[in-house]
Amino acid sequence: MSTTLKFTALLLALSLCRGLRHDYIDNYIDNYIDEVTEEEAELVAQPSKYGSLWPLPQKVQLSEVSFKLTSSSFRIVDAKDSTAGPSCSLLQDAYRRYYEYMFGIAKRQQLNKGRRTGPSELTELQVWITSPDSECDSYPSLTSDESYELSVNQPYAVLKAPKVWGALHGLETFSQLVYEDEYGAKSINSTTISDFPRFAHRGILLDSSRHFLPIKVILANLETMAMNKINVFHWHIVDDQSFPYLSRTFPQLSQQGAYHPYTHVYTPADVKMVIEFARLRGIRVIPEFDTPGHTQSWGKGQPDLLTPCYSGSKPSGTFGPVNPILNTTYDFMSQFFKEISAVFPDAYVHLGGDEVDFTCWKSNPDIQKFMDQQGFGQDYSKLESFYIQKLLDIVTTTEKGYTIWQEVFDNGVKLKPDTLIHVWKGNQQQYQNEMANVTSSGYRTLLSTPWYLNRISYGQDWQGHYKADPQDFKGTEAQKKLVIGGEACLWGEYVDATNLTPRLWPRASAVAERLWSAKDVTDINDAFSRLSVHRCRMVDRGIPAEPLFSSYCPHEYKGI
C-alpha cells in the first residue's frame, strides 16, 4: 500500500460526515436502483422528501432554507421559561447524548463561546417544557404526554413539549434533521414539526431466559429503542429454561434456577440500572413473570411450587405447571409479587398465563381429587382459571395493573376492566378476530402476532411487519380506541448477545413506525428510503443494525 494513498484515505475518512448527507442518500438510492434491475426487487426507491426521519412525525413542514451548525458554537439549552431547569438531569444527559450523536465525541472539547456566528448559522436548540410539572423525576407511564413541537428557524430552534417525554422524542427528531452538505458542513433545513404517537404502548419484548442477555446488551437495545421512539421494554425475564432474576425474598430461585448463580443473574442493582437507563430515555420497563406454565426453572429453588407429575400411581420425578391446589403456592406468590411490585416502578406487570400444558395436572391424583371437590369435572381450563383468578387477586393488592397473554381471556377468566389483553396467536384472520372479540368485551389490547421477530426468513421481511396494522379488524370506533398499541417480540431460543442486536434492528424499526406514525403512512418505497438511511444512522451510533439490502454506509460497523 502506498503511504501517500493511505494518508489521503485517512484525511477523507476524517472529513466524512457522521450524520447524513443528501448526496449520500442519492448515492444510496442510485446504487439501489442499479440493483433492482438485476435482483427484481419490488421496491423502487427515491430519496424521501422526509429525508431520514424515522418514525415519520405526524406533521412535517420542511423548507429549502438551510442553516449551518458548528460543533464549537451549537448548544442545546433550557428555554428561559422551561419548567425543567439545570437540575433536570434527564434532560441534561439527553442534551449531551444528542450533541455527541450529531457532532461526535471527539469534538466536544472545542466549544468556543467567543466565536462570531455566521449569517446562516443555527446556534441553539432551546428546549422548553411547558407544563408546570415537567415529570423530570417521574417514570414514564401509559398515559404520559409524549407530544412535542419543533420549530427550526434562525437564530435558534425551539423544541416545545408539555413533559420531558415529548422533549426526548423531539431531540431525537432534531438529530435526524441534521445532515452534512456536499462539503461536509453540518446543516439543517428550516422545519416545523408537530408530533405525537398514534399508540401509547410501543414495546419490544426481550427474553433473558432462553439465553442470558448481558446487561450491556440490554442497555444497547434500550438506547436503540429510544432512537426509534419505542417506549416499553417488556422484559420476559424468566421462563422454563432459566431464572436469572435475583429475588431478595427468594434468592434460591436464581441460586438454583439461573444458568449460573453468579455470572448469569440480574442483581437488584442490575435491575435498578436497567430501569433508570430506560427512564432517562422515556422507556417503561414492564417485567413478565409468567405462570402457571413456563415455570420449570422456578421449581429448582422453590420446593413444592410445581405440580409433581405421575407415571401411573407414582411420582415420575418430573414437574408440571405451578401447583394450583396448595395454599403455600399462594403464600409464595403473594410475597413474590409484593417484591416485584416494589422493584419495578411501572404501574403494570405482565403475568403471562400462556401455553399451560394440562398433561401433568391430569396425571396427578391430588389434582384430580381437588378437581372433583371443586366440581370442575375434567375441564382443566377451569383449574387454570381458578389459579389465575387467585393470582390476579394477589397482584391487585399490590396496586399494579396487569397484562396477560390472550389465553387467559380466551379461557374466560374473570378480569378487572383495566386488564390489558396481549394478542399473540394465530394467522392474520385469527388475530384480527381475537382483537375484535377482546375489544367488543370492553378490554384494552396489545398486538404482537404479526411482530414475532424471532421468526426469520430470507429477504426483506420488514415489509410484512410494516404492513400489519393493529386497528385493521372489524369493530366500532370505540373498539379501535381500545387498541393501545403493540409489541415486537424477540423470543430467545435462537438469539443471545452474539446475534440479538442485528436481528432486532432495523426490523423492529418497521414496527416502531407503524405504532408511532399516522395510520396512512404506508408508502413502502418511501419507508425503504428513510429506513435505509435510519439504519446507517444506527450503525454510525455504534449499533450493529443489519442491512435491508445491498448497499453501504458512509461509516461501516466496526465490530466483527
Place this chain on the structure above:
Amino acid sequence: MSTTLKFTALLLALSLCRGLRHDYIDNYIDNYIDEVTEEEAELVAQPSKYGSLWPLPQKVQLSEVSFKLTSSSFRIVDAKDSTAGPSCSLLQDAYRRYYEYMFGIAKRQQLNKGRRTGPSELTELQVWITSPDSECDSYPSLTSDESYELSVNQPYAVLKAPKVWGALHGLETFSQLVYEDEYGAKSINSTTISDFPRFAHRGILLDSSRHFLPIKVILANLETMAMNKINVFHWHIVDDQSFPYLSRTFPQLSQQGAYHPYTHVYTPADVKMVIEFARLRGIRVIPEFDTPGHTQSWGKGQPDLLTPCYSGSKPSGTFGPVNPILNTTYDFMSQFFKEISAVFPDAYVHLGGDEVDFTCWKSNPDIQKFMDQQGFGQDYSKLESFYIQKLLDIVTTTEKGYTIWQEVFDNGVKLKPDTLIHVWKGNQQQYQNEMANVTSSGYRTLLSTPWYLNRISYGQDWQGHYKADPQDFKGTEAQKKLVIGGEACLWGEYVDATNLTPRLWPRASAVAERLWSAKDVTDINDAFSRLSVHRCRMVDRGIPAEPLFSSYCPHEYKGI
C-alpha cells in the same frame, strides 16, 4: 447491589474455565433435556464421548487417564527432529495463538521454567514435521498434505505431521482436547488421534460486493475457518453492486466502481495481508472475478467493456454483460488477469460465468450482426461460450487453473480437463444429477447447492446442512473421487459487518465437519452435543457464533 456479592461473583468469574469442563457439558445437556420436554425438539443430546472435537477426526482413541496442564510450565515446542525449526514463523505464530486459546492472554508472562512438574502433568507438546520440506514458507494448495497424528501421553504429547498444514490442524485438535476439571484445572486425557480430511477443498464464499466487508471482519472469519479446519476462502470480491478490488493496472475500476474509492476498497496491501493471514492458518485464497454477467460495477471505470443495451434503434443508456465482440475486451481481460494471477498466489482462480442475461445482447444491433457473421443464429449461449472460451484461453496463459460455475459446463463450453465445475443450482435431485453429469464427463467438481447459508429460516437449519453429502449421487467410485469438496456460500445481499459472523457460525461448522470427517459421521445427536460446545469455544475465543438453541456458555459474548 451488595459489594460482597459483587466481589464473590468476580472471583468466581476469574476462576471459571476458558476452555471446557466436562461438568459444563453435562450441565449444558441437562438444560437442553429440560427444554426438549417443552419444546418438542427432535434432538436428545448427551455429552459426546468425543467431547467437543469438531470436526471429528478420522480416528480417535480416548482414555480415562488424565493429565494436568499449567500455564506456567506447559510449552509447545519443535520436536528435535522436526524439519521446521524456530525460523518457521508460521508454526511459531501458531504455537502462540494456541497457547493463548488454551490459557488466555493474561497468563502468558507467568512462564516459570524452574518449577518442578507434578506427577500427572503434561508439560510439552512436541511438534514434529517429518517431511524434508515442511512447506513452512509455501502456500497451501489443493494437493497439500493436511494429515497429522497426535499422541497425548506422559511426559509429553507429540504431534507428527508431514507438512506444516497438518500440524496446524493438529494444534487445533490438541486445543480442543483441553478441558477444565471440576476444580478448574486445565486437563487433557491420554489420547491417540490419526487424522486427515475426507475432501481436499473445504471452502467458504464471502461476498464483498453487495456489502463491503472491512478487513477486520475478513480476518476474524479466516481465524474462525481455521478453528473449523476450513482451508479455502473463496473471495467473491466484486460483482454488479461494487468493485472494491483496487487494481494496480486499472485503478479506475475501484475509483469509479467501489461504493467509495477510499473507504470501501481493498488496497494491494490489504489483499496481501488477507492472503498471508490465511496462509498462516493453512487457508487458500481463491478470488472470483465473475464475467461476463455480474459486471455492472466494472463498466463504471472501464468504458466500452460492457455491452450497450438498446431501446428500439437507440442506446438506452444502460449496459448489459461484458461486450464479447470487441477486441478491446480481450485486451483488457488479458492485462487484468495477468495482474490477478500475480497478486493471488493460489493455483486456481474462480471465473464465475453464472447467470448471463441475454436481454441486452439481443437488443444490440452490433451483437446481432456478429451473431450472424459467426453463424450463431439466435442461440446466445453460443455467444456466451465464444466469450468464455476466449477468456479461458487467456487465463490459461497465466498458468492458473480455473473454477467456473456450473452454467459454463451446462452450456457446453470447451473446458480444460483440470477445470473445476462448481455446482450451485437446483433442488436436491437436480444438483445430484448435475454432480453425476459433471463427473461422468470426467471433470472434478465442488458442491455448494445445499450450503447457501445466506438463505435463512427459523430454527436449527444447521441440521439440513449437516445431512447433505457431496458424494450422494448415482455414479461410479471413479466419479465419486472427482468430487474434491464443497463450499458454504454466504452471499452478501443481507449481510455485512453487523451480522455476517453470527450468521455464518456455527452454521458453516456443520459444512466443515461434513467435508472433513468420515462419511459415516452422521449421528445428529452426537453432532449437536459436540457442536454446542464447539460454538461456546468460538465465543470464548471472541467470535460471536450464534447459539444453536436455548443454552448458555460459561463465558458469554461480550460485544453488543
